[in-house]
Amino acid sequence: MSENPYVTHNARILEVKDLTSREKLFTLRFLDPEVEANFNFKPGQFVIVDIRGFGEFPISICSSPTRRGYLQLCIRKAGRMTKFIHKMKEGDIIGIRGPYGNGFPMEKMEGSNLILVAGG
Template sequence: MPQTSIDIYLPQQARVEEIIVENSQISTFVLSFSDRAYNNGFRHRPGQFVLVSMPHCGEAPISISSPSTRPGTIHLSVRRAGTLTTAMHGLRLGDTLGLRGPYGRPFPMEQLAGQDLLFVAGGIGLAPLRGVLNTCLDQRERYGALTVLYGSRTPSDIAFQADLELWREKGVDCRLTVDATEAGWSGSVGLVTALLDTVPPELSRSTALLCGPPLMFRAVLGKLATMGFSDEQVLTTMERQMKCGVGICRHCHMDGKLACVDGPVFSLAELRKLKILELAE
C-alpha cells in the first residue's frame, strides 16, 4: 500500500481474526487492520514481509504467508522462537498487535508466468512459499506444473497440513519426507534432497523456489546443480536481522546490498555475486 501519507515507522494496529495451529511450534495468525479504510486498501506481493511489534517485546520481520490475490486479511505463520514470537503464541482472538509494511522485493511473479514451479521447503520455510503457491492457484492458467517437496523432522512436525491436502485436491504434486518416523507414518524418511530424484524437471521451463534451514539449503543447492538447474533458475528468501525495513539502519547489510530493500527474494546467481559463500557452497 502506498505510504505517502503514513509514517513509515508507525505500526498500524491489526486484530487477530483467527488462529490456525499448524503444529506444536508454528501457528498461522489471520489478521485484519483495525482501520477499515487502511485494511481495504492494503496490498502486498508474494515474498514480502511486515515488521511486527508488541508492547515490551520489540519488533521483528515476519514473512506474509497469504496470497496477494486474497485481500482483506493478512496471514502470518510464526514459529515460536524468541521473545516476540513467544508472545504472539499467547495471543487470543480479538487481541491486537502492530504491523508496518509491506516491505521488500517480492518473487518475480510476472517472470514465473508459464513456468513449471518446484517448491522445496523445510519446516517454517514453507510459510513464504505458501503465499506464492496460493497466488499461482488463484491464477492457475498463468503457471505450469506445481510441485511441492517438503521436509520435516517428524510426522508430528509437518505444518500446513490443511494446505497440503487442499493443494493435492487442486492438482499440486505434494511430496513429504521426515527425518525420523513415528507410529503410523508410511511416507518417505530421509532428507528432502532424496525427493528431488523422484521429480525430474523439464529444465527449459522450470524454476525452483527454495526456503529452509541452512543445512537443508546447502544440500538442496548442490542437488539442484547436479540436476542441471542454473543459478538463475533458483530463487530463495534471505533471513537477516532487520530494524527499519526501509534501508536506513543497514542492519541487514549483505556485501553491498540490503536484505530489506534489495531482497528478501534473491536468485542464486545474485547471491553468488554477493559472495554469500556459506549458502552457495
C-alpha cells in the same frame, strides 16, 4: 495505506490456528478500513510485527495478495518475541508495518514450472 512505510497500523487477530507444536497461523485484519482496503503486497514480501511495549520482529506474509480482507502470518515459536505472540489470543491487537522487500518477480516466472522452498 499511509505513504510512509514506517507507520505502524493496528490489526486485530481474527484467528489463531495451531499448525504444529511450534508453528501457528495468525489471521489478521487492520482496524482502519482504509488501511485494509489499500494494503497491497507482492508474494515474498514481509512485515514488521509490533507488540506494543514488548518489541517487534520481521515475518514473511504467507497469504495470497489476491485474497483481500485479511493478512496471514505463519509464525514459528523460536525466540522471546515469537514465544510471546504464541500466547496471544483471537481479539488481541498487534501493530503491522510494511510491507518490505522486493517480492518475487511473478511476471517473469509466469508459465514456468516452479518449486519454492522457504525457511526462516
